[in-house]
Amino acid sequence: MDALAALALQIAWGADEVLDETPVDRTRPAAAMPPVARVVAAPVVAAPTPAPRQNVVARAQAVAQAATSVAELREALAGFTDCPLAATATHLVFADGNPDAGLVLVGEAPGAEEDLSGKPFVGASGKFLDRMLASVGLDRSRYLITNLIPWRPPGNRAPTDAEVLMCLPFLQRHLTLLRPRIVVTLGALSTHALLGTDIGIRKLRGKWRVLPGSEPAARLFPMLHPAYLLRTPGAKREAWLDLIALRRALDET
Numbered sequence: 001m002d003a004l005a006a007l008a009l010q011i012a013w014g015a016d017e018v019l020d021e022t023p024v025d026r027t028r029p030a031a032a033m034p035p036v037a038r039v040v041a042a043p044v045v046a047a048p049t050p051a052p053r054q055n056v057v058a059r060a061q062a063v064a065q066a067a068t069s070v071a072e073l074r075e076a077l078a079g080f081t082d083c084p085l086a087a088t089a090t091h092l093v094f095a096d097g098n099p100d101a102g103l104v105l106v107g108e109a110p111g112a113e114e115d116l117s118g119k120p121f122v123g124a125s126g127k128f129l130d131r132m133l134a135s136v137g138l139d140r141s142r143y144l145i146t147n148l149i150p151w152r153p154p155g156n157r158a159p160t161d162a163e164v165l166m167c168l169p170f171l172q173r174h175l176t177l178l179r180p181r182i183v184v185t186l187g188a189l190s191t192h193a194l195l196g197t198d199i200g201i202r203k204l205r206g207k208w209r210v211l212p213g214s215e216p217a218a219r220l221f222p223m224l225h226p227a228y229l230l231r232t233p234g235a236k237r238e239a240w241l242d243l244i245a246l247r248r249a250l251d252e253t
Contacts, residue, residue: 056082057165064173070099073173077150083166085159089151091118095174097144102181103250105129106171108189108225109149109159120147125227129186132226132239136247146174148190159189168193172213181253183211183218184246187225194220201225206242208249221246 063080067073074094080086093110096119113123121129133139149159149167159167171193175183185191188201194211197204204222211218223242229235 056162057169060166061169064169067173067177070095070174070177073170073177077170080166080170083151083163085149085151085153085163088154090115093118093120093147093150093152095144095146096120097140098142099144099178101141101143102253103138103143103184104175104178104180104182105143105145105184105186106190106194107145107147107186109147110152111156112152115152120145121226125225125230128230129226132243136243138247138250144178144180146171148193164189164193175211175214175218179216180218182246182249183214183220185220185222187228191222195222202238205238206245219249221249 059082060080063076064073067076074092077094078092086092089110093114107120110120111123111125114120114126120126130139133143148171149163150170153159153163171190183194185194191201191204192198195204195209196212201222201224205224207222209220209222211220221242223246224235224239229239
């Protein structure tokens with residue numbers, strides 16, 4: 001009889017326990033169990049704490065404030081390697097146009113064509129913006145254009161909050177050095193960063209405000225981003241109304 005048949009036979013007979021080969025005297029007191037060794041967990045070693053984001057922002061503020069001219073600011077920004085975008089971009093995209101015009105347009109971040117050329121708003125949305133402004137008699141000899149983020153985010157992704165905080169001091173210093181009369185923010189990102197709000201751009205657009213921290217006080221005018229207008233043709237009517245309001249304000253100053 002093989003082992004499997006023997007096991008089946010024992011089950012049929014009602015065997016439900018496994019017995020030792022030698023009898024056990026259960027009247028004797030049980031032997032004391034040996035003490036169980038106490039397992040002590042190894043101490044947890046904390047991972048190194050990365051430098052707080054506030055430290056990077058403070059360095060950006062210090063570097064930006066040390067610049068006493070637009071040329072120095074551009075050089076300082078080119079050497080600011082704390083922002084990870086600087087390592088992945090092809091070129092720094094600083095500004096283009098007339099720095100003495102008194103009108104500054106602020107976009108969000110460079111795209112692929114801007115990254116290759118080193119100039120802001122030269123791609124499809126930039127060409128559309130040029131046509132928009134030309135319709136009210138404005139070209140780049142009449143304004144300066146820049147971005148909140150001076151390096152292209154990889155894959156044209158949205159900048160992170162940390163990247164915005166690192167770049168904002170340079171934009172603020174840029175505006176302080178330029179001393180414009182009017183600042184036009186194009187899109188939600190630059191509008192939210194300069195105003196310190198998260199109200200939707202459709203509610204903010206077309207309404208005049210004072211640029212925080214500007215001296216003398218500059219007027220800030222939020223508009224829809226041209227890339228948004230290309231995706232949403234129905235919003236072009238609002239953009240046209242904003243252009244008329246901007247042209248009127250320029251004529252009055």
